[in-house]
Amino acid sequence: MSSPDTSTPPPSQNGMPYAIAAYLVWGLLPLYLRLVHDVPPAEFVGWRTLFTLPVCALIIIAMRQGPALATALTNPRVLGTLALTSVLIGANWLTYVLAIQAGHLFAASLGYYINPLVNVLLGTVFLGERLSRAQWVAVGLAGVGVAILAAGAGQTLGISVALAGTFAAYGLLRKLVAVAPLPGLSIEAGLLAIPAIGLVTWGHGPAGIAIGHDTGHSLLIAASGVVTAVPLLLFAHAARRMNYSTLGFVQFLAPTIVFLLGLFLFHEPLHPVQLACFVLIWTALGVFCWDLWRRGRKG
Secondary structure (H helix, E strand, C coil): CCCCCCCCCCCCCHHEEEEEEEEHHHHCCHHHHHHHCCCCCCHHHHHHHHHHHHHHHHHHHHHCCHHHHHHHHHHHHHHHHHHHHHHHHHHHHHHHHHHCCCCCCCHHHHHHHHHHHHHHHHHHHHHHCCCHHHHHHHHHHHHHHHHHHHHHHHHHHHHHHHHHHHHHHHHHHHHHHCCCHHHHHHHHHHHHHHHHHHHHCCCCCCCCCCCCCCCHHHHHCCCCCHHHHHHHHHHHHHHCCCCHHHHHHHHCCHHHHHHHHHHCCCCCCHHHHHHHHHHHHHHHHHHHHHHHHHHHCCC
């Protein structure tokens, strides 16, 4: 694993707009997935990967980042790390689409509420970031919430843990690897292209491959490239400009939107054990954000 390059800006709040924009897009993603719900999850993830490649190529040409891409492609350490991040983000995509299509919006939402807890632990262990006493209280409350869910609703806990773990590990590695966001995402999409072709070829439903039957529907599937590339690029910019623990707690925007969509639009039943877990996670988020605000005022 490479250390961050010297051009990486120091962690600060200048990454906040990128983070907010990324998480808003991710929060509204179930609305888009509802429009393409008839596409089998494996096939959709395949198309999502394949359509991300040309979007990245166009942006690289427009932003003249070809030399940065070439440099990354000739660095074995960078390629090795990006091979791992491509697996992580691919697994995250597939898990999320499966969860939404199965109607488990609360499980998906909870996964991204747990994500800050995992981010905090990774930032502490691997980045040497220090937490205040109040922040450790927040971590403890979140841990209790997860334990309650594991005891009372373990059938969907796997979805939540998989989403939180894969995305937290992805964000940490992308923060550390010495590659700019756009070339990095382009290489990840390229590495996933061959598996994606397999998913499209063998993962389609009885009616055959989803694209080509209806122009409007095909364009909706093709839009997955933009829907994928834009928020990931925004997130990668944010991850390289912010304290990783702080970045993790900004992400409450996305799961809150997903939770509200599940409750009011998708009408998913909310079980008492799930509600108890959510209350503890929300309390943990409140404690952590209050501590950040308090320390910011002192600063």
